[in-house]
Amino acid sequence: MKKRNLIFTYVPAVTGVLSLLFAFTACSSDSSSDDDASEEIEEETVTELHAAYAAFNSDATTIYLDGSNVVIETTGLPDHETVYWGEGNDLYLDEPDVQVTPSIMSSNNNATTITVDATPDLSGSTVDTALNTIGIAVSGASIFNDQEGAGALDQAAGSLDWTGAHIGPGVYHYHLEPKAFTNDDANLVGVLLDGVFLYGRQCDATGTYPTDLDASGGHTSTTQYTDGAEEYHYHIINELYSNTGSYIAFAGPYQGY
Ligand SMILES: [Zn+2]
Ligand SMILES: [Zn+2]
Structure with missing residues (x-):
């Protein structure tokens, strides 16, 4: 045992x-x-960050890859003049004709973080834009669509500054062609929530207004940031909007979701 x-x-x-x-x-x-x-x-x-992101205001934005996504963190503070900076600020611009909202940049939280696809999915159906930030501009501030609150932009048109933007409510944002960095040219405007880049009214590929745009203002061609490759992108559509004397930045729908 x-x-x-x-x-x-x-x-x-x-x-x-x-x-x-x-x-x-x-x-x-x-x-x-x-x-x-x-x-x-x-x-x-790991994908290389698209060359167009180098054009963004590095004082306001931090842009990095996260897997197959691009994260854009921004203070929302643009690198150009506007009445909305408020008197006393170095970038304050006196705009007596603008019916300013009560908010100024310094007393407003303009910060936003968006995450977009590094490679937009262009095979699916379209998605309508919604209120609030629809993209981040190269200046670091937000891009909004053609709506203000529950209504059309017309009601708020008087409060838009020289570059088609205002505060209220929420972050400082552009509704119209942001003349501070694109004025009837092919400059980069920003990137939208679907990961597709938005350019000015003209296209770098032809040096003039594109004639083959879809309902979103999009088409496929080379741009100044694609090193000869063709890529789907949006343009500000070259049609005056209502009584604003300017052009809507982007009214949708998204094509890249
Ligand atoms: Zn607005
Ligand atoms: Zn183009």
Whole structure:
């Protein structure tokens, strides 16, 4: 009886040591296969940040890749003059004809973070824009659509500054062609929530107004940021909007969701 007990206690002890040894060898071989796995994942998700993002105001924005997404964090504070900076600010511009809202930049939280696809999905159906931020402009401020509150933009047109923007309520935002950085040209305006870039009324590919735009103002051609490659992008549509004497920045629908 005593001998059997010894055997029974001895066997688990031996297998315990053996499995420990096995675990050590397993660990050392695991470390190399782990490296292989992580390299494969990196190859799938790391994309170079699109060259157009270099045009964004680096004082206001922090832009980085997160897997297959691009994250854009912005203070929302643009690098151009407007009455909405408020008197005393270096970028304050006296605009006596603007029916200013009660808000000024310094007493308003303009910060926004958006996450967009690094490669927009252009195969799906269209999605309507909604109130609030529909994109971030190269200045760092938000882009809104053609609506104000529950109604058309006309009601708020008097409060828009020289570059088609105002505060209220919420962040400082552009509704119209932002003349501070695009004025009847092919300049980059910003990126919209579907990851598609928005350009001015003209196209870099032809040096004039594009004639093949879809309902969103989009088409596929080269741009100044694509190094000769064709890419789907939006333009500000070259049609005056209502009584504003200017052009809507983007009225939708999104094509890149
Ligand atoms: Zn507005
Ligand atoms: Zn174009």
